Amino acid sequence: MIKSSHFSPKSNNMHAMNSKRDNRIKEFLSLSLERCLKEVGAQTGSIFLLEDSKKELILEVAHHISDIPLESVRKRMGEDIVGVVALQRKSLLVRDIGKEANLKRINSSRRYRSSSFISVPMQARGELVGVINITDKFDGTPFDNNDLNTVERIANYLGIAIHSLNNYVIEQYRLNEQLKKEIAELKDSINQLEKFASIGKMIGGFVHEVNNPLDGIIRYVNLALDCLDEDSLVKSYLTEAKKGLNRLVRFVKVILDFFWGLSLKDKEINIVEAIEEAFLMRCNCFSLYNIKVEKIFPPNLPNIPDFGIKVVFDNLIKNACEAMKEGGVLKVTVLWENGGIKIIFKDNGVGIPKEIQAKIFEPFFTTKSMGEGAGLGLAISREIINRYQGKIYVKSELCKGSEFTVYIPLIN
Numbered sequence: 436m437i438k439s440s441h442f443s444p445k446s447n448n449m450h451a452m453n454s455k456r457d458n459r460i461k462e463f464l465s466l467s468l469e470r471c472l473k474e475v476g477a478q479t480g481s482i483f484l485l486e487d488s489k490k491e492l493i494l495e496v497a498h499h500i501s502d503i504p505l506e507s508v509r510k511r512m513g514e515d516i517v518g519v520v521a522l523q524r525k526s527l528l529v530r531d532i533g534k535e536a537n538l539k540r541i542n543s544s545r546r547y548r549s550s551s552f553i554s555v556p557m558q559a560r561g562e563l564v565g566v567i568n569i570t571d572k573f574d575g576t577p578f579d580n581n582d583l584n585t586v587e588r589i590a591n592y593l594g595i596a597i598h599s600l601n602n603y604v605i606e607q608y609r610l611n612e613q614l615k616k617e618i619a620e621l622k623d624s625i626n627q628l629e630k631f632a633s634i635g636k637m638i639g640g641f642v643h644e645v646n647n648p649l650d651g652i653i654r655y656v657n658l659a660l661d662c663l664d665e666d667s668l669v670k671s672y673l674t675e676a677k678k679g680l681n682r683l684v685r686f687v688k689v690i691l692d693f694f695w696g697l698s699l700k701d702k703e704i705n706i707v708e709a710i711e712e713a714f715l716m717r718c719n720c721f722s723l724y725n726i727k728v729e730k731i732f733p734p735n736l737p738n739i740p741d742f743g744i745k746v747v748f749d750n751l752i753k754n755a756c757e758a759m760k761e762g763g764v765l766k767v768t769v770l771w772e773n774g775g776i777k778i779i780f781k782d783n784g785v786g787i788p789k790e791i792q793a794k795i796f797e798p799f800f801t802t803k804s805m806g807e808g809a810g811l812g813l814a815i816s817r818e819i820i821n822r823y824q825g826k827i828y829v830k831s832e833l834c835k836g837s838e839f840t841v842y843i844p845l846i847n
C-alpha cells in the first residue's frame with residue numbers, strides 16, 4: 436500500500452527513499468487531478484491516499500482548496516464522505532447535497548461552494564488505494580452520469596498507476612539495499628585479499644631469506660659427503676640430513692613459486708604421488724601420536740598441473756595429526772566426481788566448534804598456542820585450490836572429528 440509522507444521511516448535511508456517517492460507520487464497525483472478537473476470542467480478537487488495501516492486516508496493533493504494545510508487532513512475509514520466512499524468502495528454522485536439529509540449529516544466538514552460533487556474510490560487488484568473528489572463545475576451546473584464515468588475512468592487508471600509506482604519504488608529500495616550489501620561483501624573480500632597479499636609478501640620474503648643459504652648448505656654437504664668413506668657413520672648422518680634439506684628445498688620452491696607468482700603450469704604432478712609424498716613428510720607424527728592411516732585410491736588417477744597441491748595435502752595431514760594427539764584414524768579417500776577429482780581427509784580428532792568453522796580459512800586464524808601454529812595452513816591451501824578453480828570445505832563435529840574435502844575440476 437502507498438507509503439505516504441506520514442509513514443514513519445525505519446531508517447534515514449528509508450526516510451530519504453520515502454520523501455523521494457512522496458515527491459514523485461505527489462507530482463503524478465497533482466498532474467492527474469488537474470487532467471481530471473479539465474475533463475469534467477470543474478475547478479476544485481482532491482486526492483486522498485490510504486496509508487500503510489489502512490486505517491486512515493491522508494490528503495495528498497488538493498487543487499484550489501487554499502485554506503487547508505494538506506498534512507493535517509486525515510480521515511478514518513467511515514469518517515466523512517471520503518471515509519464512507521473508501522469504506523464502501525462505491526462511487527458517489529451528489530447533485531445537490533442540500534437535498535441529501537443523510538450525506539449532510541456525514542459531511543460535517545464540507546466547505547466547498549458548490550452543492551454538487553463526485554467522490555470515487557481508486558483501487559488496484561481489488562485493493563483500495565485512495566479516493567478522488569471533484570467539485571465546483573465552472574458553469575455552476577450539477578455533475579451528471581457522464582462526469583461520473585469520466586472520473587471513474589481516471590480513478591481506475593490512477594489506482595493501477597499508483598499501485599505500480601509504489602511497487603516500483605519499493606523494488607528500487609530493495610535493489611538499492613541489495614547493492615549496498617553486495618558492495619559491503621566486495622569490500623570485505625578486497626580487505627581479505629589485501630591482508631593476504633601483505634601476508635604473502637611477508638612469507639615470500641621470509642622464504643626467500645631461507646632459500647639463499649640453502650644452496651650453499653647443500654653444496655657443502657655434498658662436498659663433505661664426497662670426502663667421507665662409504666662406511667663412515669658421519670656419512671650416514673649427513674645423508675639423512677641431505678634428505679631433509681632436499682625436502683626443505685622442494686617446500687621452499689613451492690612457496691616461492693606460489694608467492695612470487697612463478698608459474699608451474701608447465702609441470703604436472705600425479706595426485707597419488709602428491710598424497711604419498713605429503714604422507715612421507717609427516718610420517719613421524721603417525722607413530723608419535725599413534726595414528727592409523729587408511730587410503731582408498733581408485734586406479735589410473737591423472738596428472739594435474741603442479742600449482743602446489745602437495746602443500747595443501749601436507750597442511751591437511753598436519754592439521755589432522757594435531758587434532759588426534761590422543762591417537763585416531765586418518766582416512767584419505769580419492770574419487771572421481773563430476774568430471775573432477777575429490778580428495779577427502781577424514782579424521783576422528785577433536786573436531787571444530789561450529790562458531791569458528793567459517794573462520795578457519797582466514798589468514799592467521801589459529802586455535803593453537805604460540806609457536807605451534809601460525810594460522811596460515813588453510814589460508815594458503817585455499818589460495819592454492821583457487822588456482823585450480825577448485826573448492827576446499829570442511830564438515831566437522833566437536834569431539835567426533837573433521838572431514839576436509841578438496842575438489843579439483845579437470846579442465847582440458
Ligand SMILES: Nc1ncnc2c1ncn2[C@@H]1O[C@H](COP(=O)(O)OP(=O)(O)OP(=O)(O)O)[C@@H](O)[C@H]1O
Nearest residue numbers: 754755758795801802803808809810811812813837
Ligand atoms: N583437522 C582438524 N581438526 C580440528 N581442528 C582443525 C583441523 N584443521 C584445522 N583446524 C582448526 O583450524 C585452525 C586453522 O588451521 P590452519 O591450518 O590454517 O592453521 P594452524 O594449523 O593453526 O597453523 P599452521 O597451519 O599455520 O601451522 C586450527 O588452528 C584449528 O583450530
Ligand SMILES: [Mg+2]
Nearest residue numbers: 750754812813
Ligand atoms: Mg595447520
